[in-house]
Amino acid sequence: MLKYTIKRLLQSFITVLIVVTIVFLLLRMLPTDYYFTEEQLMKLTREQLDDQLRAAGLLDPPLVQLGRYYRQLARLDLGTSRRIQNSVPVTQVIGSKIYISMRLGWISLAIAVVAGVAYGVVQAMNKGGFWDHVGTAYTVFVRAVPALVSYSLILILGSRMLNLPSMYSTRDVVRSSILPVVCLSLSSVAGYMVWTRRYMVDELNKDYIRLAKLKGMSTRSVLYKHVLKNAFVPLAQYLPQSVLLVTGGSLLVERFFSVPGLGSLLTDSILRYDLNLVQALVMMYTAMGVVGLFLGDVLMVALDPRILLTEKEGTR
Amino acid sequence: MKKFSRAMAIILSLLLVVGGLTACGPKETDGGKVAGEITDWVTYQTIASEMETFNFQYSQNAKELDVLNNCFDGLTTNDPYGNLIPCIAERWETPDGGKTWTFYLRKGVPWVDYQGNKKGEVVAEDFLWGLEWVLNFAKNDAINTSMPNQLIKGAKEYYEYTKQLGEEAKNLDLTKFKEMVGIEAPDDYTLKFECIDKYPYFQTVTVYNCLYPISGEFLKEVGVDGYRAITYDKLWYNGPYTITHFVPGNEKVLTKNPLYWDKSAKLFNTVTIKMVESTDNAFQMFQNGELHAITLTEANLQTIYRDPNHKYHKNLVEARPSKYSYQIHMNFDKRLPDGKPDTNWNTAIANAAFRKSLYYGVDWTDYLRRVNAINPLKTTNLCFTSFNLVTTSDGRDYTDLVMDRIGMRPSLEKYVRYDAEKAAQLKQQAMEELTAKGVTFPVEIDYYIAGSNQTALDSATVMKNVLEGCLGTDYIKFNIKTYVSSFAQEVRNPQLQSFSISGWGADFGDPINFLGQIIIDDDNAYYATTTTNANNITDPEFKAVFKEFTRLVLEANAITDDLDKRYEAFADAEAYALENALTIPLYYNIPWQLTHMNAYSAIYCAYGGHAARYVNRETSTELYTTEQYEEFARAYEAGKGGK
Numbered sequence: 001m002l003k004y005t006i007k008r009l010l011q012s013f014i015t016v017l018i019v020v021t022i023v024f025l026l027l028r029m030l031p032t033d034y035y036f037t038e039e040q041l042m043k044l045t046r047e048q049l050d051d052q053l054r055a056a057g058l059l060d061p062p063l064v065q066l067g068r069y070y071r072q073l074a075r076l077d078l079g080t081s082r083r084i085q086n087s088v089p090v091t092q093v094i095g096s097k098i099y100i101s102m103r104l105g106w107i108s109l110a111i112a113v114v115a116g117v118a119y120g121v122v123q124a125m126n127k128g129g130f131w132d133h134v135g136t137a138y139t140v141f142v143r144a145v146p147a148l149v150s151y152s153l154i155l156i157l158g159s160r161m162l163n164l165p166s167m168y169s170t171r172d173v174v175r176s177s178i179l180p181v182v183c184l185s186l187s188s189v190a191g192y193m194v195w196t197r198r199y200m201v202d203e204l205n206k207d208y209i210r211l212a213k214l215k216g217m218s219t220r221s222v223l224y225k226h227v228l229k230n231a232f233v234p235l236a237q238y239l240p241q242s243v244l245l246v247t248g249g250s251l252l253v254e255r256f257f258s259v260p261g262l263g264s265l266l267t268d269s270i271l272r273y274d275l276n277l278v279q280a281l282v283m284m285y286t287a288m289g290v291v292g293l294f295l296g297d298v299l300m301v302a303l304d305p306r307i308l309l310t311e312k313e314g315t316r
Numbered sequence: 317m318k319k320f321s322r323a324m325a326i327i328l329s330l331l332l333v334v335g336g337l338t339a340c341g342p343k344e345t346d347g348g349k350v351a352g353e354i355t356d357w358v359t360y361q362t363i364a365s366e367m368e369t370f371n372f373q374y375s376q377n378a379k380e381l382d383v384l385n386n387c388f389d390g391l392t393t394n395d396p397y398g399n400l401i402p403c404i405a406e407r408w409e410t411p412d413g414g415k416t417w418t419f420y421l422r423k424g425v426p427w428v429d430y431q432g433n434k435k436g437e438v439v440a441e442d443f444l445w446g447l448e449w450v451l452n453f454a455k456n457d458a459i460n461t462s463m464p465n466q467l468i469k470g471a472k473e474y475y476e477y478t479k480q481l482g483e484e485a486k487n488l489d490l491t492k493f494k495e496m497v498g499i500e501a502p503d504d505y506t507l508k509f510e511c512i513d514k515y516p517y518f519q520t521v522t523v524y525n526c527l528y529p530i531s532g533e534f535l536k537e538v539g540v541d542g543y544r545a546i547t548y549d550k551l552w553y554n555g556p557y558t559i560t561h562f563v564p565g566n567e568k569v570l571t572k573n574p575l576y577w578d579k580s581a582k583l584f585n586t587v588t589i590k591m592v593e594s595t596d597n598a599f600q601m602f603q604n605g606e607l608h609a610i611t612l613t614e615a616n617l618q619t620i621y622r623d624p625n626h627k628y629h630k631n632l633v634e635a636r637p638s639k640y641s642y643q644i645h646m647n648f649d650k651r652l653p654d655g656k657p658d659t660n661w662n663t664a665i666a667n668a669a670f671r672k673s674l675y676y677g678v679d680w681t682d683y684l685r686r687v688n689a690i691n692p693l694k695t696t697n698l699c700f701t702s703f704n705l706v707t708t709s710d711g712r713d714y715t716d717l718v719m720d721r722i723g724m725r726p727s728l729e730k731y732v733r734y735d736a737e738k739a740a741q742l743k744q745q746a747m748e749e750l751t752a753k754g755v756t757f758p759v760e761i762d763y764y765i766a767g768s769n770q771t772a773l774d775s776a777t778v779m780k781n782v783l784e785g786c787l788g789t790d791y792i793k794f795n796i797k798t799y800v801s802s803f804a805q806e807v808r809n810p811q812l813q814s815f816s817i818s819g820w821g822a823d824f825g826d827p828i829n830f831l832g833q834i835i836i837d838d839d840n841a842y843y844a845t846t847t848t849n850a851n852n853i854t855d856p857e858f859k860a861v862f863k864e865f866t867r868l869v870l871e872a873n874a875i876t877d878d879l880d881k882r883y884e885a886f887a888d889a890e891a892y893a894l895e896n897a898l899t900i901p902l903y904y905n906i907p908w909q910l911t912h913m914n915a916y917s918a919i920y921c922a923y924g925g926h927a928a929r930y931v932n933r934e935t936s937t938e939l940y941t942t943e944q945y946e947e948f949a950r951a952y953e954a955g956k957g958g959k
Contacts, residue, residue: 087545
């Protein structure tokens with residue numbers, strides 16, 4: 001296991017480095033005028049624009065810039081933001097937003113897992129029955145209706161009928177978080193419902209369940225000790241990744257409710273050509289992705305010891 | 317088990333359907349329904365307009381300046397009629413007609429921290445620190461240097477000096493700056509500027525942030541890197557408000573500066589600016605009473621306007637025009653995507669009859685409807701220079717002088733510049749002259765819009781219909797083309813557009829700030845060097861027209877001892893440009909809104925950024941009505957006599 005862990009971590013590190021390098025070089029292939037605002041292009045002379053680019057090292061050959069960037073990374077220095085928050089270290093820019101996305105994301109994920117799995121169990125137990133149809137209708141509705149339409153409905157209902165704030169506010173966190181959390185949970189609840197129902201139905205039809213019932217085990221005991229546990233294993237694989245990825249925020253929900261989280265930071269920083277911030281975010285998201293996959297594998301092993309992550313000797 | 321799963325199903329179904337029902341609570345915001353005067357104003361901006369810096373000297377965009385102009389006072393400010401009035405400077409004088417200027421500062425203007433605690437007092441040397449910061453390349457990256465470099469003696473040389481020094485320039489104090497630059501503080505309350513030449517409008521430049529103070533003590537406290545990356549809670553303020561809460565992409569709160577020097581100024585207790593995803597979201601918030609004003613989208617405006625029973629129907633009010641004057645700027649050296657000259661267009665646009673046919677031959681009313689769906693002709697703009705920029709000694713607006721010369725006045729009855737008969741003659745003349753020169757008809761007009769912008773596409777489609785409808789598809793063919801993200805990078809730099817529409821807002825109070833942008837042989841002429849490419853004109857006849865226009869502008873600019881004569885001369889030059897269709901004025905932006913604020917009570921000026929200051933604004937707890945606003949407009953016009 002240790003050998004496997006070290007190998008995976010090393011692979012993850014190399015993956016992150018490759019992605020960051022590719023993004024770094026791609027950004028350097030863009031024309032340098034993107035570095036400036038339209039106002040700066042309007043008011044600065046060409047000479048002044050070049051002076052700025054030179055001072056920022058952006059006129060050096062890309063490989064020279066890359067070498068400098070690696071040295072910077074080795075010092076754990078990710079640089080400062082240029083456009084999102086001028087001259088502020090990117091770690092500070094990301095740090096000020098990450099906890100907001102994390103809080104909303106984790107709450108909505110918890111709701112999604114609990115409600116989705118629980119209702120998935122109910123659906124599986126009532127397969128073809130009324131509650132199963134209700135769950136299916138909900139899933140179809142959530143998946144079929146464009147997200148912005150659902151969000152608009154929730155916004156109107158929530159703000160007009162329930163007097164909830166229309167946008168997130170750091171001065172009224174609890175009340176203003178309700179609508180974004182509901183929107184964030186909406187689709188993932190459906191996801192967990194569908195998968196739980198599917199795996200549960202699969203498990204319920206297996207021979208060992210019939211045997212357990214014949215041996216006199218109670219339905220509740222069969223359900224929780226065997227069926228749910230086995231059905232949860234495939235879901236668990238993606239859980240760590242989900243936990244990490246929701247930390248990155250949701251572009252759509254955060255934009256819609258003006259949540260000052262990480263959701264739109266990457267697109268904003270790309271649009272504003274905030275190079276250091278783009279690079280830092282790409283690195284962060286890549287790391288989250290690969291670490292999430294790794295933790296998912298580990299969690300699966302923890303839940304089902306029959307699963308082996310390393311090859312047995314003599315196997316292929 | 318069955319009972320258990322059924323109960324659980326009921327609970328979960330209810331949770332899924334009405335997930336938010338448990339979260340009822342009292343409504344926090346009161347909108348316009350609170351009794352009494354509005355003391356805490358709540359407004360909005362779209363998230364794309366979030367500010368990027370709190371460093372005032374580094375700010376160049378409206379998104380920062382609109383906020384920071386509320387936090388800092390400079391030497392002067394404006395009143396609701398655009399007059400320049402004292403601020404930190406109690407008075408000023410120029411003994412030599414504009415070459416040297418002395419400003420006498422008021423005593424006891426405090427610097428405060430964001431919580432309103434006194435940190436120091438504004439002294440004349442703070443203005444030196446401010447200008448040194450702007451001119452020091454290592455500190456401010458050349459931002460906001462254009463005006464001081466053009467106007468103040470030694471400014472450009474000091475900028476070059478700091479650029480040569482590189483990073484070392486960050487350590488400079490005021491010693492070298494005082495030696496090189498024409499600014500001095502003989503005592504704490506006197507500030508002197510020495511200009512490169514006579515600039516009779518220099519005092520109006522002082523509303524621009526390049527000439528604002530920074531406390532020397534504050535700079536010592538935070539250091540150069542500290543001020544570059546300054547945050548709202550570390551700043552020292554000297555204006556009417558401090559920023560007490562800021563969450564990027566969410567909201568910011570400006571709070572009344574308790575030690576503000578001008579005790580007569582009427583200020584809000586707080587101004588909250590909420591950052592919203594779109595104007596549609598803002599409208600939703602306005603309806604919920606979470607905002608005090610909303611600018612209406614065309615769809616919302618039409619919905620309210622067409623329904624006499626709509627609850628907001630009687631509250632529709634027209635905003636006042638912004639300071640921007642929108643023009644059609646033609647490209648006189650257009651290129652094809654392969655970089656070769658677009659000879660057909662370049663030859664056509666160099667022809668006087670062709671340009672004038674575009675100038676006189678288009679009834680823009682339908683296009684103006686895109687700007688103001690209800691009163692399109694009210695947005696008509698016939699001049700390059702914005703109205704309300706300067707007035708003559710007898711109170712006449714400069715644009716009146718220009719309109720006298722071109723013989724036109726805006727009308728609410730018809731689009732006045734459109735002259736079908738004249739246009740037909742010009743079209744025939746252009747076709748004959750240009751066919752002889754090998755131009756093929758229809759002449760293709762390439763007009764670029766952002767590919768993802770549906771509103772721009774709708775407007776461009778209307779423009780196509782208007783142009784082709786008025787001038788004929790045998791004469792022109794209007795092509796709507798798209799760019800991905802940057803007009804400057806993808807279209808303007810490779811010179812692909814036939815023409816573009818652009819709004820210019822003045823930085824200071826003089827017509828040179830407009831006309832100087834379209835003259836030739838001047839590196840500071842923004843439109844000529846970046847958009848119209850007028851310096852590349854090869855047609856000798858057309859080049860002569862531009863040379864004559866440039867001569868008229870420079871001649872007017874040389875008149876510094878008599879402002880009336882100066883403005884008359886500028887008006888001659890501008891009229892010459894318009895009659896030769898060197899630029900085509902199009903519109904002023906006048907949207908519709910629902911508001912609790914009387915815009916006629918606010919600072920209103922065609923230059924600088926003080927119109928954004930939340931000072932002396934009259935509000936009502938009830939939404940203003942159309943009639944009330946019309947009355948405000950009448951009272952405002954009547955009060956102009958005092959200007």
